[in-house]
Amino acid sequence: MAINQREIAKILNVSQYTVSVAFGSEGRISEEVRRKVIEAAKKYDYRPNRLASGLRGTTTRTIGIIWNFVDLWAGDTPIAMDMLDRLQGHDYTVYQFQLHPDVEVICRNIDEMLSRNVDAIVMRAIPSQLMNPRLIRLVESAPAVVAVCREDVELFPGDIVVHDRDQAIRQVAGHFAVTGRKRPAMILDMSEESNPSKFKAFQEECLRLGIENHPKMILDMDRPATPEQIGARHTEAIRRHFPGKMDVDAIFSFNDIGAFHVMRELQDRGVRIPEDVAVSGFNDNVLGKLWRPPLATGDRKHHEVAQHVEDLLMKRIRAPGGSPERRVVHMEFIRRESAC
Missing domain, CATH: 3.40.50.2300 (Response regulator)
Known part of the structure; x- marks a missing residue:
């Protein structure tokens, strides 16, 4: 029984592209690899798709x-x-x-x-x-x-x-500084590969502008596995880091959906936004303009x-x-x- 290009590539542990080149497609492979592909094709009765071959050299x-x-x-x-x-x-x-x-x-x-x-x-x-x-x-x-x-x-x-993204992150930190915030925080899942560098940009800009490090500058949160968990993970992080009084004056979430839930949790506690705690999200979700108060964000x-x-x-x-x-x-x- 004849097999297809994907199967012959799997047998030889090469890419489908390599099989294609062996039968005349543009590209470079060694003669040894070409010989192995041709021999395997004969053994397993593989026949290249001549219609696809005819397309090569054209768009x-x-x-x-x-x-x-x-x-x-x-x-x-x-x-x-x-x-x-x-x-x-x-x-x-x-x-x-x-x-x-x-x-x-x-x-x-x-x-x-x-x-x-x-x-x-x-x-x-x-x-x-x-x-x-x-x-x-x-x-x-x-x-x-x-x-x-x-x-x-x-x-x-x-x-x-x-x-x-670093420019926007620095702009958020800069805005917190010029509006008099002394204890800003960023809420992130620090186990995710790209997030430590986000926090680094935020932290370095805060330090450059005279905002000192403090224990709650990073609010680590669990990674959401589904869209439905995004808000819940942010809410859980706020409750875990602040079981009592809020001791930060600004919170930056790199996601608007998370920021919406942070705002709801703070407002349920009677915390005034932005008078007591400023909040910024990111992604410019269309609902941000309709939120109360409208959500600062990143474009x-x-x-x-x-x-x-x-x-x-x-x-x-x-x-x-x-x-x-x-x-x-x-x-x-x-x-x-x-x-x-």
Whole structure:
């Protein structure tokens, strides 16, 4: 019984892309690897898809996206929707893969897209994923790749849109300082890989502006496993850290949903916002303007990120090659009454 490309790749412990190249697709593999693929193909009666082979060297009008389409923290989903709208506006069919924390799963997703001969790939990733050797090799073989990451990764061979959050975090700390706050706090799950650097930016800016460290500057919380747990985890953290009187005068949550629950818990205790405790969230949830008081927040600049991704993709598809580009989008603090 004949087998398919995925199965022959699994037998040989190589990527589907390698199998594709062995049968004539553009790309580079060693002659030894090519020979092993051909021999295995004969043994297992594998026959390459000649229709797909005929597409090589031409565009397929397809783009693959690896992204947080279902995002617990409601930060990446609006960017994904904007990108989809833009790319489909160029008459591209889009393959969607939900971002997985395991880089090996991401590599399999990229391999799958390469086997489908996509014209380009877009991916959300963290720095450690973009430095993975296998991922780098796959990206080098792709026609065009644009990654969105919180910081630049010099080794990454594709284009990167740096989605910088530190500026906005420093702006929150600065706003707390100019409004006279002396004991601000940030509520975070410190076990999550990216969160210690968020707190570091907040803490360093506070210190630079003359706000001293104090024991409650970081309010560690448990990681929510489902969207329904986001608010509960914030509420639990407030109750655990402050079983009695509140001894901070500002709280910064890197998520608006969490900030809503913090505000509700404080108001249930009779704490006045912002007179007693200022509160800021992040992500600019549409409900923030309607909250009482309206929630200060952070603007992730969704449209700017999507615009840069679109520009880079269209440029690479029209004119492949050239040095990788780096573009930067800075998130910004939005001042509202909850933090005045």
